[in-house]
Amino acid sequence: MKKCIIGLDIGGTAIKGALFADTGALTVRDEIASRHGSGAPGFMDSVCEFVMTLSRRRPVGAVGLGIAGVLDPDRATLIESPNMPELPGYPLKAELEKRLRCPVIIENDANAAALGELKAGTGRGHENFIFFTLGTGIGSGLILNSRLWRGEQGRAGEFGHVTVYPGGEPCGCGKRGCLEAHSSGTAIVRMAAAAARQSGGTVLRAYADTPGDLTPELIYRHARAGDEICLDIFKSMARGLATAIAGVHTLLDICTFIVGGGVSGAYDLFCPMVLKEVDQRVFCSSRGRVRLLKAHLGNDAGVYGASYAARQAFTPEPNGRIV
Ligand SMILES: [Zn+2]
Secondary structure, eight states: OOOEEEEEEEOSSEEEEEEEOTTSOEEEEEEEEOOOSSHHHHHHHHHHHHHHHHHTTOOEEEEEEEESSEEOTTSSSEEEOTTOTTOTTSOHHHHHHHHHTSOEEEEEHHHHHHHHHHHHSTTTTOSSEEEEEESSSEEEEEEETTEEOOOSSSOOOOGGGSBSSTTOSBOTTSOBSBHHHHHSHHHHHHHHHHHHHSOSSOGGGGGSSOGGGOOHHHHHHHHHTTOHHHHHHHHHHHHHHHHHHHHHHHHHOOOEEEEESGGGGGHHHHHHHHHHHHHTTSOGGGTTTOEEEEOSSGGGHHHHHHHHHHHHHHSOOTTOOOO
């Protein structure tokens, strides 16, 4: 019986998983809630049970695992994981390989998603790009020469924590003015809640006492309907993105930027705003060269990427390099 490859995408609230055939096709997809409160052993139990369920007793050739957090340079242990505080320091790779009896490749979740888009999504045919997710935060992965660029310490691709407004809004990382603090879904809602409290003609005034009801999608719909304040919120969000994109483009001459995540549902609104702003921040000869594309794989990007990382480990390239 041919061995299958499993791709997992582990977040603070859910563990997504998929079984891939030897052709690379996704054949089974499932999702379970992340188990909290039972420490690292409880987490290991839930991951291993999930892999068994996904594989349906077929032999597993390798497991690829994308996980939120900062990994050590060997990608064997988490150093930081804000959403899963029980895991940092735990020998994740070694324990999983012992229990699953197959190679396990661990990758940062945003890097895995970038890899997924490279191999099976919008990134196909692009040798160089940044993939980033616009959600409650901003995660990203950098692809250079068709390979994941992890950087010297394995921390590359932190696009969301590039400073776009010095002295700007506080960010979860402890700094101020990060892209994430100005252009994420959380930032959009924060700007809308502030507008709702102020006087002026905007539909947002109706949410002055219920700011918890504000969502990026709702603000997008009002912007599309012509509410000037909601449009200004997206213009401000787009300015932050354009500043970060123009900086990366000027430094690395990367022309392709791929956006995923929940807020990418507003792509048709913010894409022209971002590209107009980018053109004001790059060399004249670069105007019109930057592309902002929408990701294709949606929530599956992470499991696709994790499975590709695992597949390469299972059947390494002749030069021994893994992705
Ligand atoms: Zn930050």
